[in-house]
Amino acid sequence: MIIESTAYPIEIDFPDILPYKVGNTGVDWITTFDSGTAGPHVMISALVHGNEPCGAVALDWLFKQEVRPVRGKLSFAFMNVAAYNAFDRNDPTASRYLDQDFNRVWQSASLDGPEVTRELERAREVRPVIESVDYLLDLHSMQHKNPPLMLAGDQEKGRALAKQVADPEWIICDSGHAEGKRLRDYDGFSEPSSPKAALLLEAGQHWEAAAGPRAIAASIRFLRATECVPADFGEAFLEEQQPLVPQKTIEIVAPVTVQSENFRFNEDYRGMEVIAKQGTVLAMDGDTPVVTPHDNCVLIMPSRRLQVGKTAVRLGKLLD
Ligand SMILES: [Zn+2]
The missing domain is CATH 2.40.50.630 (OB fold (Dihydrolipoamide Acetyltransferase, E2P))
Known part of the structure; x- marks a missing residue:
C-alpha cells in the first residue's frame, strides 16, 4: 500500500520573526546574550526545516520574556529562514528546504566541499557560531501526529542531557541518517571525548497547535537543565502544561x-x-x-x- 499524503490542518500561527533578523553576532538571525561570567554557551535553534514553525514560536516567546543567561552565553538562532519565508499554505510540505535538507549537510565533505546550495551557504555562514556552542537544543516537528520525541544521538552524554531536561516522555538514541549528518550530530556534539552535547526535539505534527507550547516547555526545561537561567524560570508557563511523566528510552x-x-x-x-x-x-x-x-x-x-x-x-x- 502506498502512503497517501495526509493533509493535516494548519492550526499553528507562524510568528513574524523579522524583528530578530539583525542580531548582534554579525550573522543574521542569530542573537547572543552574554552574562559576562564564565559558563557554557547554550543555544536554542529553530527553522532548520522551513515548514516546522514550532521552533519559531518558542524563540519568539523566549525573546518576548527577555530571558538572559545567569552564566555563560545564550544564543537564539533561526536557521533556514529563506525556506520559512517560502511557506505556502497550499503546499505546506514543499518548504522543508529550498535546494537540499539543511539537516543533512553537517559533515566536512559538504561544508568544505565545492557544492553551492542555499542551505550550504547558510550552514557555512552559521558554522562559526555553532562551533562555539556547548549545549544545543534544536527545535523540530514531524510529518505525522506522534507523541513528542527527544532525539539524543548515539552518545551517553546526549541521553544524560535528555534525562536532565526530563521532557518529553520519549527519548530516542540514534545516530542519524545515511544521507548526511544532522546539526545535532555535528563536530563535538557527537564526539565521545567532547563535553559538548545536543538534543533535537520533535514537538509533534508540524502544524498542530500543541507543537508550539511543547517547544516552549522543552526550551524552558532545557535552559534550566543547563543552568543558563534561574531554576524557577518559566514556572508560570509550565504550570499550564501537562505534568511530566517518567521517560522511556528507545535505542x-x-x-x-x-x-x-x-x-x-x-x-x-x-x-x-x-x-x-x-x-x-x-x-x-x-x-x-x-x-x-x-x-x-x-x-x-x-x-x-x-x-x-x-x-x-x-x-x-x-x-x-
Ligand atoms: Zn525537522
Whole structure:
C-alpha cells in the first residue's frame, strides 16, 4: 500500500520573526546574550526545516520574556529562514528546504566541499557560531501526529542531557541518517571525548497547535537543565502544561534506507507502532522484504518521502 499524503490542518500561527533578523553576532538571525561570567554557551535553534514553525514560536516567546543567561552565553538562532519565508499554505510540505535538507549537510565533505546550495551557504555562514556552542537544543516537528520525541544521538552524554531536561516522555538514541549528518550530530556534539552535547526535539505534527507550547516547555526545561537561567524560570508557563511523566528510552537499532525506486510499506504506519514479532515484514523495497530485526520493534517516524538514499523509517528497541 502506498502512503497517501495526509493533509493535516494548519492550526499553528507562524510568528513574524523579522524583528530578530539583525542580531548582534554579525550573522543574521542569530542573537547572543552574554552574562559576562564564565559558563557554557547554550543555544536554542529553530527553522532548520522551513515548514516546522514550532521552533519559531518558542524563540519568539523566549525573546518576548527577555530571558538572559545567569552564566555563560545564550544564543537564539533561526536557521533556514529563506525556506520559512517560502511557506505556502497550499503546499505546506514543499518548504522543508529550498535546494537540499539543511539537516543533512553537517559533515566536512559538504561544508568544505565545492557544492553551492542555499542551505550550504547558510550552514557555512552559521558554522562559526555553532562551533562555539556547548549545549544545543534544536527545535523540530514531524510529518505525522506522534507523541513528542527527544532525539539524543548515539552518545551517553546526549541521553544524560535528555534525562536532565526530563521532557518529553520519549527519548530516542540514534545516530542519524545515511544521507548526511544532522546539526545535532555535528563536530563535538557527537564526539565521545567532547563535553559538548545536543538534543533535537520533535514537538509533534508540524502544524498542530500543541507543537508550539511543547517547544516552549522543552526550551524552558532545557535552559534550566543547563543552568543558563534561574531554576524557577518559566514556572508560570509550565504550570499550564501537562505534568511530566517518567521517560522511556528507545535505542535505534537500524535506520531503513530506501534502496530502490519501488519502496512500499505494508501498512499505513504513522510512527510509534510496536511490532511484537521478529521477522514481521514491514515493507517491500523492490523485491526485498524489510523485516523487524527483533521482537517489540518500535517504528520511529515513517516517512512519506520514499526516495532512494533517504530514510524510510527507523527501527528501535525499548530500553527502559
Ligand atoms: Zn525537522
